[in-house]
Amino acid sequence: MIRTLADLLSSIIREELPKLDNAPVKHAPTIGDMYEGLSSDILNRALPDGLGLRVVSGFARDGRGHLSGQLDCMVVRGEGEKIPYTDSYVWHIKDIIAVVEVKKNLHSTELRDAFTQLNTVSEIENAYYQGADEEPDGPDQNMTPSVRTFAEMTGRIAWDGERPVKLSYEDDALLQTLLLEQVSAIRVILGIHGFKSERAFRLSMVDYLERNVGITGFGPANFPQLIVSGGYSLVKANGRPFMTPLVDGWWPFYFSTPENPLRLLLEFIWTRLDEMYGLGGEAWGEDLETEVGRTLLSFRAVRVDGRSGWAVQTHDADNETLDATPTMKQWSPEFIGYEEFVLLTRLHQGKDVRSDDPEIMSWLESRGVAFNDVRDRLLKTRLVASSLQSLKLIAKECQLAILPTGEYIAAENSTGRLDRWISRRMEN
Incomplete structure (x- = not known):
C-alpha cells in the first residue's frame, strides 16, 4: 500500500x-x-x-x-x-x-x-x-x-x-x-x-x-x-x-x-x-x-x-x-541449519537456551557442533540476542518453516511478510 x-x-x-x-x-x-x-x-x-x-x-x-x-x-x-x-x-x-x-x-x-x-x-x-x-x-x-x-x-x-x-x-x-x-x-x-x-x-x-x-x-x-x-x-x-x-x-x-x-x-x-x-x-x-x-x-x-x-x-x-x-x-527469510532451527523452536516455545544447559550441550556435542558457532549464526539472523549465557528471542513474531526442499527458514512475520514470500515461492 x-x-x-x-x-x-x-x-x-x-x-x-x-x-x-x-x-x-x-x-x-x-x-x-x-x-x-x-x-x-x-x-x-x-x-x-x-x-x-x-x-x-x-x-x-x-x-x-x-x-x-x-x-x-x-x-x-x-x-x-x-x-x-x-x-x-x-x-x-x-x-x-x-x-x-x-x-x-x-x-x-x-x-x-x-x-x-x-x-x-x-x-x-x-x-x-x-x-x-x-x-x-x-x-x-x-x-x-x-x-x-x-x-x-x-x-x-x-x-x-x-x-x-x-x-x-x-x-x-x-x-x-x-x-x-x-x-x-x-x-x-x-x-x-x-x-x-x-x-x-x-x-x-x-x-x-x-x-x-x-x-x-x-x-x-x-x-x-x-x-x-x-x-x-x-x-x-x-x-x-x-x-x-x-x-x-x-x-x-x-x-x-x-x-x-x-x-x-x-x-x-x-x-x-x-x-x-x-x-x-x-x-x-x-x-x-x-x-x-x-x-x-x-x-x-x-x-x-x-x-x-x-x-x-x-x-x-x-x-x-x-x-x-x-x-x-x-527480501528473503534467513536460511538456517538444523541446529539453529531446533534452538529457535525452543525459544519460540518459551523455553530457555543457555550455554550451560547440560541437555543442549550434550545434544550439540553429539552432532559435532559447538554452541558458540550456533549462537553466532543465530545472532546474525537478528531474531535473537544474547544476555550473558542465554539467548533471547527479540522478534515480535518469529515464524519458522521447513520448505519442500528440506531447507529450514526463519523470519520476522508480524506483517505477514514470510507468508507472502512462501506463497510466491510456491507459485514459482
Whole structure:
C-alpha cells in the first residue's frame, strides 16, 4: 500500500510542479508559500484516515514557553493554539509527529539553513523531555521498539525481564539515542529541486559536517531522519523503519539513495503511526523488497580526555560505484541449519537456551557442533540476542518453516511478510 500511495503522490507532484515552476510570480515569500502549500497537500493525502491527524504550519513549544523557529509543515494530533489573524499554530511538541522544512531548491546553503531550523525543534524536545519542572505526559512511552532495535543492531539485550542490563558507555549512548529517536518528532528537509548527482549531495553533507566537527548539535539525534534534494535522499538508519547492524562497533547511521523520496517519507511517518496506533500488516503491502543503502556516515560514541561525544567516519563513493549499486534487493527469510532451527523452536516455545544447559550441550556435542558457532549464526539472523549465557528471542513474531526442499527458514512475520514470500515461492 505504501508503494502504491507513494507512486500516486509522485504522479500528483509531476502534474502540479510545472505549474509552480512556471508561475510568473517573483515575490520570494509567495514562491515559498506555493511550494509549502503543495507539500502540505501531499502530506495530508499521505495520512491514514480516522486518526485525527492534520497538517499545519507554525511553531513547536514545550510547557515552559520555549518556541522553535517557524516551521513550514507539522503533522500533528490533538489540539494546538491558533495564532490570531494568521493561518499558523503553536503546537505542543509531544503532539507533533513530524516536521517538514520545504525548499524550492536544496543545495549547500539551503541545507545548512534547514538543518539549523530543525535543530530548534530538537532544542524544544530536549527542554521538554529533560525538564525537571514538566513531566512528559504523552501516551507513547513504551520503549520496547527502541530496546528491540538496540538488540537487532548489537546482538545484545538491554532489558532482561523486569530489569535493565548494565551497559558499556558506548552501548548506553546508542540506546539513549534510539530512545530519543522513538519519541522525538520525525524531522524532514524536503527540497523539491536540488543536486544534479547523488555524489554531489553526499559531498555537500560531508563538507557541512566537517565544518562543524566538535560543535554541539551535530550528534546522531540532531540529524533529520530524511533529507531530500530533488531525486536523491539522505536517510537515517534509526530502526524506524530502516535498521543497520553495527560494523566493528560503528553505527552505519546515514545512507543515500535515489529511491522515490515520497515512499521514504511514508515509511518514516507510517512506522511512527504504526507504533502509536497499530496500522496492521496490510499497510505495508507485499513488502518483499528491501532498500540497499549507500552508507555515507558512521558514528560511534567515544570518551576522549574525559570528554564524551561521537566519533564520525565518512564513506566516499565515486559516481561509477553509486551507479553500479542497486537501490533495492529481493527480501528473503534467513536460511538456517538444523541446529539453529531446533534452538529457535525452543525459544519460540518459551523455553530457555543457555550455554550451560547440560541437555543442549550434550545434544550439540553429539552432532559435532559447538554452541558458540550456533549462537553466532543465530545472532546474525537478528531474531535473537544474547544476555550473558542465554539467548533471547527479540522478534515480535518469529515464524519458522521447513520448505519442500528440506531447507529450514526463519523470519520476522508480524506483517505477514514470510507468508507472502512462501506463497510466491510456491507459485514459482
